[in-house]
Amino acid sequence: MPALQWLNLKPLTGRAATAQNQTTMDFCNALKTLLGENAVLTTPEDRASFERDWRGLSQYPAVAVALPKTPEQVSEIIKLCAAEKIAIVPQGGNTGLVAGGVPIANTPQLILSLNRMNAIRSLDLAADCLVAEAGVPLATVQQAAKDADRLFPVSFAADGSAQIGGVISTNAGGVQVLSYGNMRAQVLGLEVVLADGSIWHGLNALPKDNTGYDLKQLFIGAEGTLGIITAACLRLHPAPRARATALVGTSSAADAMALFQSMRRIAGPALTLCEFMTAEALALGGRAPFEAPAYLLLEISALEEDATPQALIERVLEAALEDGTALDAVIAQSERERDALIAMREAIPEGELHAGGAVKHDISVPLGRMAEMVVATEALIAKTYPGCRLNIFGHLGDGNLHINVRPPEGDALSSLNKAEITTNVESLAVSLGGSFSAEHGIGQFRLAGMAAHKSPEALALMRRLKTAFDPTGLFNPGKTIPESPND
Ligand SMILES: Cc1cc2nc3c(=O)[nH]c(=O)nc-3n(C[C@H](O)[C@H](O)[C@H](O)COP(=O)(O)OP(=O)(O)OC[C@H]3O[C@@H](n4cnc5c(N)ncnc54)[C@H](O)[C@@H]3O)c2cc1C
Numbered sequence: 150m151p152a153l154q155w156l157n158l159k160p161l162t163g164r165a166a167t168a169q170n171q172t173t174m175d176f177c178n179a180l181k182t183l184l185g186e187n188a189v190l191t192t193p194e195d196r197a198s199f200e201r202d203w204r205g206l207s208q209y210p211a212v213a214v215a216l217p218k219t220p221e222q223v224s225e226i227i228k229l230c231a232a233e234k235i236a237i238v239p240q241g242g243n244t245g246l247v248a249g250g251v252p253i254a255n256t257p258q259l260i261l262s263l264n265r266m267n268a269i270r271s272l273d274l275a276a277d278c279l280v281a282e283a284g285v286p287l288a289t290v291q292q293a294a295k296d297a298d299r300l301f302p303v304s305f306a307a308d309g310s311a312q313i314g315g316v317i318s319t320n321a322g323g324v325q326v327l328s329y330g331n332m333r334a335q336v337l338g339l340e341v342v343l344a345d346g347s348i349w350h351g352l353n354a355l356p357k358d359n360t361g362y363d364l365k366q367l368f369i370g371a372e373g374t375l376g377i378i379t380a381a382c383l384r385l386h387p388a389p390r391a392r393a394t395a396l397v398g399t400s401s402a403a404d405a406m407a408l409f410q411s412m413r414r415i416a417g418p419a420l421t422l423c424e425f426m427t428a429e430a431l432a433l434g435g436r437a438p439f440e441a442p443a444y445l446l447l448e449i450s451a452l453e454e455d456a457t458p459q460a461l462i463e464r465v466l467e468a469a470l471e472d473g474t475a476l477d478a479v480i481a482q483s484e485r486e487r488d489a490l491i492a493m494r495e496a497i498p499e500g501e502l503h504a505g506g507a508v509k510h511d512i513s514v515p516l517g518r519m520a521e522m523v524v525a526t527e528a529l530i531a532k533t534y535p536g537c538r539l540n541i542f543g544h545l546g547d548g549n550l551h552i553n554v555r556p557p558e559g560d561a562l563s564s565l566n567k568a569e570i571t572t573n574v575e576s577l578a579v580s581l582g583g584s585f586s587a588e589h590g591i592g593q594f595r596l597a598g599m600a601a602h603k604s605p606e607a608l609a610l611m612r613r614l615k616t617a618f619d620p621t622g623l624f625n626p627g628k629t630i631p632e633s634p635n636d
Pocket of ligand 1: 241243244246249304306315321374376377379592625
């Protein structure tokens, strides 16, 4: 890792502590002069919700929370932090699931919240793109696209709170990746403030630009470790004119997979959504209209006014009901019914949290091994952690499952050996040719997986990139790249 040696990792006492408090006050006053009194939060009460991650599993103090309005202010903050040896934790909507956007322990850090950089700067319908500042909520971009008769396809349960900068920094996926790709596929250009305070104006709107390294790609999915994204040029897609949505019951993951493949064969990229949920998972999101061991939520979208996706979905489902691949099915008859089906799927993570939480995983495996992964996980948990309840759901068409292990009924989450469970589940996915982190990123919670499964060559390259972009380790220390055994 790059040098963090200037960060004081030992708690101070006596005169040294008094001097540190004075330095902190001076730093906060300098920030207030720069940004205005209301744009710097210093009290523990004001900082608390920024310091705590979405699941409430990580909470360490920051020196302050800064809320800049412009890239120039971000640049000045970076220079001030570098001078005062205070690290920077960039934060968007703070909905990340791996504690990437909150402070780590024993390190002076400033949370740099992009909340106030929330303007859509421009909309270019000739080029089918818009430029949004980093703090614009994902749902606002979706709505702006809709108002312009376009589609912005990245969508997931936290889209009212997650912000463009955070969604890019985690390269988030969501429910329509199988047709439109993840966030990386939507980014045409970026504006980024770098570790020396300079601003990289990379906001071009060109689908083609082979002028050397594609620098924007390095910041996408970098979880705030290489620079602060302040704005992005995002690709817009034609709005669908018709769609059909169905909830289908199946008896197993293998049948769900078979059904997905039939749908995909017939609908191709028009199959825009294919979500898998076990009965236990769906029960956390709401009451299913019928009972089945597992469910698929499917959606076919069409760009033509006269298309009949409903007829297509009915045709495939009739065949599946006949051959037994499907046990039961409902097709939404209105937008309201469609929204209710989607809402039930999207309510699963929050339902799980309210039910006491789980040891969460975000694995992917090759499509041909999805059913095997589900069966092997069920066997692993039944044998090694008897009584534990599984909540398995995810983006079947992307080979991505959230395999969440809940404690036995009546037991607390803290009773589980989280590290051991995670090692077992992630190793299983990797042994099937998969990944231990499909779409949520690494943050703090997946560092052990990085150390265990990422090759030494890949880690060495990542460390060299980090050092090149951020030589003093100013940005988001303790995230994404595990410490080198030589540090
Ligand atoms: C209910 C729920 C459902 C979810 N479903 C999905 C899903 O289906 N698919 C999926 O992929 N993800 C999903 N997620 C997780 C998803 O990764 C995040 O919600 C989202 O992408 C993060 O956006 P955010 O603005 O909240 O970022 P934050 O949580 O604030 O930050 C995430 C990371 O990005 C960095 N960061 C934030 N802003 C910037 C910036 N401007 N510049 C540089 N770095 C920055 C942070 O330091 C941190 O490392 C879900 C989360 C929740 C709570």
